[in-house]
Amino acid sequence: MATETIITDAQRMTEEGTSFGTPSGIERELPSETVDDLQIAEPFNPDDIDVTTRSMTIDLLLSRIRSKAIDLEPDFQRRRGIWTDRQQSRLIESLLLRIPLPTLYAAEDEEEDWAIVDGIQRLTTITRFIEPEAIGETPLSLTGMEYLGESFNGKFFADLPARLKRRLRETELVVHVIRHGTPQEVKFNIFARINTGGMPLSAQELRHALIPGKSRHFLGRLAGLEAFKQATTYSIRDERMADREMVLRFVAFSMTRPEDFRAYDFDRFLGDAMREINRLDDAGLQRLEHSFIRAMDSAREIFGQDAFRKRYRETDARFPINKALFETIAVSLANLSDSELERCILRQDEVRRRMMEAMQDREFESAISQGTGGIGKVRKRFETVSKMLKDVANV
Incomplete structure (x- = not known):
């Protein structure tokens, strides 16, 4: 029974689940436009869709973040830091418990760099805990552990036993990458369809992610x-x-x-x-x-x-x-x-x-x-x- 509860909590820990609040873009009476409001105005050729699925260790993802092949710094800065330290700690706890995390979604540019459209909070949390210097963040100290006990509260990554450090670094995450050759309007529609979690990206957040410059x-x-x-x-x-x-x-x-x-x-x-x-x-x-x-x-x-x-x-x-x-x-x-x-x-x-x-x-x-x-x-x-x-x- 306890295992079922853990899995349910992990599944709820999507990019911005309802338990994390629902900030409105404008005053509450006028909700922000989200992808739920969007419609596909014309059909497109399915052959234009080029999506590859990669299973990557956290170590490999951190390597891409260090080399700026995954850019979490300036363009998604407004979306970072939405989770509290407690919510971030719960994600790290899920990884330590070997609970699978939701899939990440990325759009590839001509340099094969990635714009993460769904997964910014998760990647930011993981990087902040393991290599905070890679994104210029303060190190995350675990707090509010629900299943690992009080002994983990206050711990930094450096304080963990070697086997748990290795477990985190070797954890594999699934990333769906929409390749560079896919037309922009097709990318936009794909993300509109897959981005249906607790708080979907707004239409402007999608445009921001998919149109660099x-x-x-x-x-x-x-x-x-x-x-x-x-x-x-x-x-x-x-x-x-x-x-x-x-x-x-x-x-x-x-x-x-x-x-x-x-x-x-x-x-x-x-x-x-x-x-x-x-x-x-x-x-x-x-x-x-x-x-x-x-x-x-x-x-x-x-x-x-x-x-x-x-x-x-x-x-x-x-x-x-x-x-x-x-x-x-x-x-x-x-x-x-x-x-x-x-x-x-x-x-x-x-x-x-x-x-x-x-x-x-x-x-x-x-x-x-x-x-x-x-x-x-x-x-x-x-x-x-x-x-x-x-x-x-x-x-």
Whole structure:
């Protein structure tokens, strides 16, 4: 009976199981988009799928981490450290008890390096306990041992008997590697299908993992700007990269005019935008950053704490940030001339009144609430907001 309990606990110890909490990307009322929300917009050739399964000892995985062939440092930093020391210790306890861990999933790049899409917490925990210097972490001291007893609490890896050290290093983990030649959209769909654990990766976390390049750093920098945080009243958290997705939506519609939007797959549209960012020079990135800051500052001045939130009447309670409204209002403000923007700020009461009037329109309300990635919905909300701002500015 005790053995059954141990196995059940180990099976629950997935990448971010429900017992470890459910941090929300934005305010709790508006859940983050996850792969559960995604749909495969078009079929793909099964022959394009190239997946290999490898069984590797922890020693071999640590060797790849040391040589940066598995990069746990800067790009997945936001996903590291979610588990507490107690939760990490329980994983090490499972390894010492020879309980198999869930499979790891990785995407291979052209250099045969791996981006771990499912398994960051497990690999970070193992590395922190055995070779913390490889990832610049403080050593893990075991705590809260459930089956190995109090004698293991407070122990570091160096304190373990030689046979247990060897047991850990020789433990084999299964890694499914999606090879470099597999098309990006196929990789994305594969991970969307296999990533169904206690807390699936968000769509932006998948994009972040599968699309390397300067876009990762650029989105992170803009998401960290004080202008963005103030405009969104510090309500968008970074645990699930919801902040980066919001920035990406602004950038995507800044590079592709809403009236030219043709994407039948909104997630591919955002992924293509990240690839386009990778191709921009420094001057192009600076222009986008300046436009973003200008839009954030203007939204805060005009709408105050209601920026990017639904409001039907002045007496309504405050709604959470709405992603469709964010991209629409921010890009529409960024497209105004300086003089138009100044007049909108001076006539902010009129802007707010007209925005509430727009909310009464059933078609517009639907365009910011349901199926917001559809071509018709995108065009409707951008046409409505852009025209409203132009009308106020040019009265």
